[in-house]
Every structure is written in C-alpha cells, then in structure tokens.
Amino acid sequence: MAVQLVRRLINVEEYTRMIEAGILTEQDKVELINGEIIEMSPSGSKHAAIIDRISNFLVSLLHKKVIIRVQSPVVTNSQSAPEPDIAVLKPKSDFYANRHPRATDTLLVIEVADSSLSTDREVKLPLYAKAGIPEYWIINLEKNEIEAHRSPQEDIYTLREILRPGKTITFFGLDIEIEVEQLLG
Numbered sequence: 001m002a003v004q005l006v007r008r009l010i011n012v013e014e015y016t017r018m019i020e021a022g023i024l025t026e027q028d029k030v031e032l033i034n035g036e037i038i039e040m041s042p043s044g045s046k047h048a049a050i051i052d053r054i055s056n057f058l059v060s061l062l063h064k065k066v067i068i069r070v071q072s073p074v075v076t077n078s079q080s081a082p083e084p085d086i087a088v089l090k091p092k093s094d095f096y097a098n099r100h101p102r103a104t105d106t107l108l109v110i111e112v113a114d115s116s117l118s119t120d121r122e123v124k125l126p127l128y129a130k131a132g133i134p135e136y137w138i139i140n141l142e143k144n145e146i147e148a149h150r151s152p153q154e155d156i157y158t159l160r161e162i163l164r165p166g167k168t169i170t171f172f173g174l175d176i177e178i179e180v181e182q183l184l185g
Contacts, residue, residue, distance in 0.1 A: 009035025011078050033123060035079035041116045050112050050139055051085050054183050058088065065174065066107065067091055073100045074109065076131035082124060085139075086110040088173065103131035107173035114141040126155035135172060144184055 010018075015032045018024045029040045043051075055070050062068070067089040073081040074089075081100060088108040089101050096105070109128055111120040120138050128136045129152035136157060138147040145164045149157035150172060163169045165181040 007036075009079060010037070011035065012075055012081050013078075015081060031073070031083045032079065032081045033127065040083065041119075044114065046141060047112050047114055050141065050184070053185055054110060054112075054139070055086055057178075057182055058086070061176070061178070062088070062174065065091065067095060069101070074103065074106055074133075075100050076103045076127055076133070080127055080131075082127065084109040084124075085112045088171075103128075103133050106133045108135040108137065108171060109133050110137045110139060112139040112141065117142070125149060125157065128152070129157050130155040137169075139184070146180060146183065 010032070012032060015024075015037070024030060024037070029042070030037050031040055032038070051070060055068055058066075058068050069087040069089060071083050071085060072087065073083050074087050075081045086109070087101065087106055088110075089096070090105050090107060092101075092105070111124060113120045117138070117140060125136060125138075129149070132152055134150065134152065136149040138149070140147060143164075145162055146169055148159075148161045148163060148169055150159040150161075151157060161169075163180050165184060167180050168177045169180055169183070170177050
C-alpha cells in the first residue's frame with residue numbers, strides 16, 4: 001500500500017515569525033512561494049552587476065517618484081512573499097517600515113534570469129500575474145533581452161514583448177520610455 005504524505009504549507013505570517021525568531025536569517029537566501037520555503041539561486045557576478053546597473057539607473061531616473069527595492073519581499077498572497085531582484089513600489093512615507101509591500105503597492109517587478117529563467121517564467125510569472133502586479137520584466141542574460149509582460153489576467157499576462165538593445169521599453173506605470181541598452185549595458 002502506498003503511503004500518502006501530507007504537506008504542511010506555511011503562510012506569510014508564520015514565515016515572518018520564523019524570521020523574527022531567528023530561525024531564518026539573511027544568510028539562508030530563501031523566499032516563500034506558494035507556502036513552501038524555496039532556496040534562491042546564488043547570484044553570479046554578471047547577475048549581480050545587472051541588478052546594480054538597473055537599480056542605480058531606476059533610482060536616478062525615478063528619484064522621489066517611487067521606491068526601488070532590491071531583493072526584498074513583496075507579499076503577493078497569504079502564502080507567498082517572493083523576493084524579486086528589483087521591485088518598483090508606490091511611494092510611502094515610512095518606506096514600508098511597518099509591513100512588507102503588497103502586490104497592490106507594486107508597479108513593476110524585475111527578475112534577472114540566467115540559471116533561474118525557467119523558474120522566473122513558470123513559477124514567478126503566474127504568481128505575479130495572479131497577484132495583479134501590472135508589469136513583470138524578465139532580463140534574459142543569455143539572450144541579452146528583456147521580456148516585458150503586461151496586463152495580468154488570472155495567472156497569465158496577456159501582453160508579452162521581447163526587447164533587445166536598439167529598442168526602447170515603456171514602463172507603463174509611469175509612462176516613461178527607456179532605451180534597452182541603458183538597462184542591459
């Protein structure tokens with residue numbers, strides 16, 4: 001007879017208490033996805049450099065209009081608090097000191113993908129779409145391109161655009177056009 005295993009998923013509140021109690025620390029490099037604690041892929045130097053390039057560019061471009069968060073939680077539902085590489089958030093005077101930002105606070109999420117490309121497309125894309133995050137960009141390091149996903153419905157984005165150097169990408173949330181090479185280098 002086959003043994004039936006029962007999974008015990010956790011919610012964001014329990015996950016947060018684990019962090020506050022010191023059970024999970026910044027050294028653990030994990031995020032909560034669909035009730036499970038998932039190890040994040042380690043960042044290579046190119047991955048880290050692109051995150052730095054994009055976050056620095058966005059901070060200088062959008063100074064005082066938004067909050068730029070790097071690899072910090074965004075609560076998408078009661079069982080998920082992914083840590084996108086970059087999140088562009090609505091401004092808040094306390095900079096979200098009393099709680100992590102929610103999907104409704106988020107204008108754009110960016111994931112930089114090399115070894116994580118399939119996870120970013122197959123796990124995170126439906127998670128962000130279902131949460132209603134208006135824009136999701138995947139920086140595909142292997143192909144040196146940006147996949148821009150927009151107009152979330154259910155667990156998909158109905159609009160997808162591939163942009164390479166020489167093109168511009170529009171950040172619809174603030175109606176700003178950006179040259180792709182300013183983000184990719």
